[in-house]
Amino acid sequence: MKAGIIGATGYSGIELVRLLHFHPNVDLVKIISNSKNGEEISEVFPHLSNIFQLELSTLDIDELAKGVDLIFLAVPSGISKKILPVFMEKEIKCVDLSGDFRLKNPEDYEKWYGGRTADKHYLTQATYGLSEIFKEDIRNAHYIANPGCYPTAALLGLIPALKNGIIDKDSIIIDGKSGASGAGRKAATATLFAEINENVKAYKLGKHQHIPEIEQILGKVSSEIINITFTTHLLPITRGIMCTMYTKLQGTTSEEKVIDLYKAFYEETEFIRIRDAGRIPAIKEVSGSNYCDIGFAIDERTGTLVIVSCIDNILKGAAGQAIQNMNLMMGWDESLGLTAAPSYP
Amino acid sequence: MKAGIIGATGYSGIELVRLLHFHPNVDLVKIISNSKNGEEISEVFPHLSNIFQLELSTLDIDELAKGVDLIFLAVPSGISKKILPVFMEKEIKCVDLSGDFRLKNPEDYEKWYGGRTADKHYLTQATYGLSEIFKEDIRNAHYIANPGCYPTAALLGLIPALKNGIIDKDSIIIDGKSGASGAGRKAATATLFAEINENVKAYKLGKHQHIPEIEQILGKVSSEIINITFTTHLLPITRGIMCTMYTKLQGTTSEEKVIDLYKAFYEETEFIRIRDAGRIPAIKEVSGSNYCDIGFAIDERTGTLVIVSCIDNILKGAAGQAIQNMNLMMGWDESLGLTAAPSYP
Amino acid sequence: MKAGIIGATGYSGIELVRLLHFHPNVDLVKIISNSKNGEEISEVFPHLSNIFQLELSTLDIDELAKGVDLIFLAVPSGISKKILPVFMEKEIKCVDLSGDFRLKNPEDYEKWYGGRTADKHYLTQATYGLSEIFKEDIRNAHYIANPGCYPTAALLGLIPALKNGIIDKDSIIIDGKSGASGAGRKAATATLFAEINENVKAYKLGKHQHIPEIEQILGKVSSEIINITFTTHLLPITRGIMCTMYTKLQGTTSEEKVIDLYKAFYEETEFIRIRDAGRIPAIKEVSGSNYCDIGFAIDERTGTLVIVSCIDNILKGAAGQAIQNMNLMMGWDESLGLTAAPSYP
Amino acid sequence: MKAGIIGATGYSGIELVRLLHFHPNVDLVKIISNSKNGEEISEVFPHLSNIFQLELSTLDIDELAKGVDLIFLAVPSGISKKILPVFMEKEIKCVDLSGDFRLKNPEDYEKWYGGRTADKHYLTQATYGLSEIFKEDIRNAHYIANPGCYPTAALLGLIPALKNGIIDKDSIIIDGKSGASGAGRKAATATLFAEINENVKAYKLGKHQHIPEIEQILGKVSSEIINITFTTHLLPITRGIMCTMYTKLQGTTSEEKVIDLYKAFYEETEFIRIRDAGRIPAIKEVSGSNYCDIGFAIDERTGTLVIVSCIDNILKGAAGQAIQNMNLMMGWDESLGLTAAPSYP
Numbered sequence A, B, C, D: 001m002k003a004g005i006i007g008a009t010g011y012s013g014i015e016l017v018r019l020l021h022f023h024p025n026v027d028l029v030k031i032i033s034n035s036k037n038g039e040e041i042s043e044v045f046p047h048l049s050n051i052f053q054l055e056l057s058t059l060d061i062d063e064l065a066k067g068v069d070l071i072f073l074a075v076p077s078g079i080s081k082k083i084l085p086v087f088m089e090k091e092i093k094c095v096d097l098s099g100d101f102r103l104k105n106p107e108d109y110e111k112w113y114g115g116r117t118a119d120k121h122y123l124t125q126a127t128y129g130l131s132e133i134f135k136e137d138i139r140n141a142h143y144i145a146n147p148g149c150y151p152t153a154a155l156l157g158l159i160p161a162l163k164n165g166i167i168d169k170d171s172i173i174i175d176g177k178s179g180a181s182g183a184g185r186k187a188a189t190a191t192l193f194a195e196i197n198e199n200v201k202a203y204k205l206g207k208h209q210h211i212p213e214i215e216q217i218l219g220k221v222s223s224e225i226i227n228i229t230f231t232t233h234l235l236p237i238t239r240g241i242m243c244t245m246y247t248k249l250q251g252t253t254s255e256e257k258v259i260d261l262y263k264a265f266y267e268e269t270e271f272i273r274i275r276d277a278g279r280i281p282a283i284k285e286v287s288g289s290n291y292c293d294i295g296f297a298i299d300e301r302t303g304t305l306v307i308v309s310c311i312d313n314i315l316k317g318a319a320g321q322a323i324q325n326m327n328l329m330m331g332w333d334e335s336l337g338l339t340a341a342p343s344y345p
Helices: A011-022 A061-067 A080-089 A106-112 A135-139 A149-163 A210-222 A255-265 A315-329 B011-022 B061-067 B080-089 B106-112 B135-139 B149-163 B210-222 B255-265 B315-329 C011-022 C061-067 C080-089 C106-112 C135-139 C149-163 C210-222 C255-265 C315-329 D011-022 D061-067 D080-089 D106-112 D135-139 D149-163 D210-222 D255-265 D315-329
Strands: A002-006 A027-032 A070-073 A093-096 A126-128 A143-145 A173-178 A201-203 A229-234 A241-248 A272-274 A292-299 A304-311 B002-006 B027-032 B070-073 B093-096 B126-128 B143-145 B173-179 B201-203 B229-235 B241-248 B272-274 B292-299 B304-311 C002-006 C027-032 C070-073 C093-096 C126-128 C143-145 C173-179 C201-203 C229-235 C241-248 C272-274 C292-299 C304-311 D002-006 D027-032 D070-073 D093-096 D126-128 D143-145 D173-178 D201-203 D229-234 D241-248 D272-274 D292-299 D304-311
Touching: A002 A011, A002 A061, A011 A027, A011 A070, A011 A315, A027 A061, A061 A080, A070 A080, A070 A315, A080 A093, A080 A143, A093 A315, A106 A210, A126 A135, A135 A315, A143 A315, A149 A173, A149 A210, A149 A229, A149 A241, A149 A255, A149 A292, A149 A304, A149 A315, A173 B173, A173 B241, A210 A229, A229 B241, A229 B304, A241 B173, A241 B229, A255 A272, A255 A292, A304 A315, A304 B229, B002 B011, B002 B061, B011 B027, B011 B070, B011 B315, B027 B061, B061 B080, B070 B080, B070 B315, B080 B093, B080 B143, B093 B315, B106 B210, B126 B135, B135 B315, B143 B315, B149 B173, B149 B210, B149 B229, B149 B241, B149 B255, B149 B292, B149 B304, B149 B315, B210 B229, B255 B272, B255 B292, B304 B315, C002 C011, C002 C061, C011 C027, C011 C070, C011 C315, C027 C061, C061 C080, C070 C080, C070 C315, C080 C093, C080 C143, C093 C315, C106 C210, C126 C135, C135 C315, C143 C315, C149 C173, C149 C210, C149 C229, C149 C241, C149 C255, C149 C292, C149 C304, C149 C315, C173 D173, C173 D241, C210 C229, C229 D241, C229 D304, C241 D173, C241 D229, C255 C272, C255 C292, C304 C315, C304 D229, D002 D011, D002 D061, D011 D027, D011 D070, D011 D315, D027 D061, D061 D080, D070 D080, D070 D315, D080 D093, D080 D143, D093 D315, D106 D210, D126 D135, D135 D315, D143 D315, D149 D173, D149 D210, D149 D229, D149 D241, D149 D255, D149 D292, D149 D304, D149 D315, D210 D229, D255 D272, D255 D292, D304 D315
Parallel strands: A002 A027, A002 A070, A070 A093, A093 A143, A126 A143, A173 A229, A272 A292, B002 B027, B002 B070, B070 B093, B093 B143, B126 B143, B173 B229, B272 B292, C002 C027, C002 C070, C070 C093, C093 C143, C126 C143, C173 C229, C272 C292, D002 D027, D002 D070, D070 D093, D093 D143, D126 D143, D173 D229, D272 D292
Antiparallel strands: A173 A241, A201 A229, A241 A304, A292 A304, B173 B241, B201 B229, B241 B304, B292 B304, C173 C241, C201 C229, C241 C304, C292 C304, D173 D241, D201 D229, D241 D304, D292 D304
8 A cells, every 4th residue: 555644754654754765555656744845754754765765745635636546634733634635535544643633623623723623524534533432434435533642641541431421521640750751843942952951841731723623522422511620741851741630430340340341442552551559650551652541549448540651642643543444444464564662772 | 156067968957068168157167977898088078178178976965966067968768767866856956858857746757757756855945947028037946857858849839829818728739740860769670760850650659758748837837637649750950840730710810910929929938939920940940959849831722720830849948948048047147058040050 | 430231232242231230340331232222131131130220222332432431342253343443443441252363363253254354453452362371461461352261171171281381282173162152142043952952962073173172272382382182062051161181291291290280370360260189160160250260081091181170161262261361451359240159069 | 592691680680571572483481589589570660560470489409490481680790700611511402691600811800890700611601792793603692691882882982993004003082971860779878869850970980890701792893902992971871882982993984984984884783873964963862772873973173083972771771682692592583572662752
């Protein structure tokens, strides 16, 4: 199968290049970058020297559509909504890593992203690609709205508890912590090394565009209206997200029972690892992999179930899950090209 | 005034050395370290070369008591409970940076620290040194139980809201994040650079010994029994603590009103800085100083007041507050020797 | 004395703000930033909240010249050459932190910086401000070309050996290593956290504009033409420079003798600390201070004297030395406002 | 083929576990760790959860020798010299990652490592495993002394120039820079996060045990006695080594000619990547891979060829090269199990 990437020189884009190059069923034939048009990818990213050679080119939608079977859109939100509909019209499979096709309620998009959302005709064609939760939908999809990084970690950690009714739906607090690569490769003062290093910043409190995305999916799986409290923090690490989530238990349970419930829920999946009682995952334990590791602690004094969920934001939180969704769409094993273990230390 | 430090080669100890050397009213005459007995402090810590010269010696309590007017105990919990009572008997003023004299309920100590607490006779003589909250008590004290690093950040952020009844006392969740210096200078695999770098670990969930300390003080200022949910995370930074705290509002208010309330509460203090609406403090904004910076966000959708409190864990969270408490005990200006501004970047 | 800063929101500028605010003899009355005109400095840099209040304004040379006795130019190279001459005409004392007035040979400037140098009339009026080496010149100066960060570390480490003829002048190799703050606060992809973290990059090999600056001063103090080999590396730290320097010994000597020579050479100075035999300085041992720490190792097998010199690039390498030069120019003690010890860890 | 690892819980050991688990021709059946006897490897290292299950056991040489065809010794220097001879007697293939069998001159071992070297009978049987240089020897070997991390980076960068006579053999200066994982996983104060972070330390100047290793091999390939100047620096990164090497050119050449020479020299190899003129490799460009990237700059003013060589110290500098050597010994393609690309950022 022939694939192309629009936005190949961002952090998610260059990970897609690496993953697709090694993918056994895919031939990566087109990599688009308007800013680096004409340059060899391995000149821009020397870590790929001797590994992958291809010239970056500017976006010519017609030409691209003729040359590939599937396209990854690794472009900022606001751009996809203009491009993806064109490929939909041409019936080219797409995985969109931006936020443009995730929110199904146009008012949500306008409030949290600003600007108009994509036309409803196109919006409804994009399937939300949280692989483990919507596997069947994804298998039948042609167009994927790939989830945000925080929503991936948060939703995979919350959904089994919420669907099984063991937590109070109105009690959910998500303390999100992300590495700086999540801010992208755009030149900016706020993400300079000297600003991030030896620092932690809380940002966009109550205003992060991933709030409606998480609420939409929690609402969908529980058939209830759910409001969450969500706080994000920028950490001095390159890769990785940890969501520490606080929920009120409904009734009595134990860490062991919660763990059993989660293990059963995710039994058929490849990339969710549930920690045993007393073990909490750390970011480094998933770095470089497509895994989502989840651990639990119950504070009986306050009736609180604390859920800790970790992912590599560029892999399971972006490029890795995009590949996983491609695999599902194509009817392949979902782990194809994604079997790399985390590396430690 | 002549001062001595027991445990001068730990991270809090060496900061005490630096701060006391520059303190206008103090002569640092004794620095104790059993492991480095006979070495010059500037040989062990070359950053003090040409600045401060003094030989480290082993602990000889009688000799020490004769030579100094005030002693800082920068030793691990479990050690102070054996030493501090001896100095109490000799009526030598002490500031104890360990956890041994903070918990007034012996059962709490046994449960959270393990082992027996100090004798009640001595325990009751030690005043809890949260400088801004118990200023009058500290001024009259001879023995200070210097607060833990997390409790300092958490309590300074919570107390004004709690005392003014604007938050539900049963709703308090503290997501604590600390730099690795908080684990001390002891050789350990878990705090090696390669384990902490590019990583975040949640630890001691629901089991941290600072839980009863925070609850005891919240209970004291509110005259209610309070249980908190408290989670701690180890960050890849050397210095700094951020507590992101989630509380449910009682009644309606606004960020501006909360800010006004806090500014009024801390009006007479020197080291609390309340951020204006829309501004959240970052760790780097307090690093290298004795400040505690506090900011707020209200999530109206969930009725949540998020309070973010930042300190330098070695300064306001340990050595800095210890100096502040000494200043208060001695009747000096509380900021004497502590006026250094944070440095940035 | 009234002082002003042009370029107060860069990394050197904001350190100047902090240092001048606490300087006992200086009143900082004007801070210039074209990009942040009208904002309070503590809004832009909240670490200065409650410490220093002043509104940033755009540059109006006439107005500035009327209001201050001394100006710090913390602007990029290429800008100072246009501004400083105007202040020279008005006979306002200046310390210029840029590279524009360091190179006395116009061809050097054109080759290494590009563009035309300042007019010779102005160029000759600026005294090179390597405080320890040119103290008398600086005391009589009105205009200071403050040295570059690498040249400060390298020259202070090399000059005593070179002047005393113990090393071969043609053998000097400088392996320079700098923290990322040295690249300034300009938005740029290359200095994003995710590019610098967990990375080391060698850059500008044989092309760095500090080469002619070092060679000019080595030539001046030795009265010989000297060519050096100089390589620079970008490190994942915020602050600090280490220069590891390799020189061939002329004749036989010992580490002890070299150390004695350096201690004698720098006997009258306040900020140079010479390590004893077997001790090599580390960057953290100078961080946050104006010190330059120097250590030595002789490799007898190859007749090599290795000199390791460390500074805080923003302090001794920029703002700190600028203050030191102001102190000298004003006839004050050179350490006024600069006595802060390094902090550790 | 069945393999075992002695010392599976160190940083090199755990990378061997990961690499061997995914190696197509190898079955990892025994992992030895005296300190973690009886524990599951994925309990000790949760990043391998759901990926690799095997119980750690203590070393029983006879039992181990019966169960495996090849053994990796990932133990500290001083231990291998006692164990490896036993396996030699049993004719079990071994790759020894320690320094015990690298130095062929017993006096060198005693001087630089301390203690007695292995018996000459065993010492001579171990082949120095610098894969690209001694490929034929390794193919015929049974026992490999796997090179040190610094020697791997330095030798691969120096040998082509030295063998081709373009540099003065007496002019070699190596400025080595290493990540903290190189110090191993042993609890130690000097490698705590708070000591390494925001710091750079030069260490073992002129005393590093890799000096005789580099000199021995440079001497062997050039048939001359060679003394180098070698300095090592500890960096605040987890993985990676950069050697910046300074050599005097013999005669005139150009960067392009040097590059051509190196490309020709390494034409048949898989893991050496020579940068084009004007490009210098960075550590991140090899991280997570077995590549050694080499770049060049000529300073014509001083007749110096600067060679910059980068590796991942745990892969090409330890576990990766060990696998490469196993592949060669077994007659397999040398890149088997080692094709992972570096990841960026």
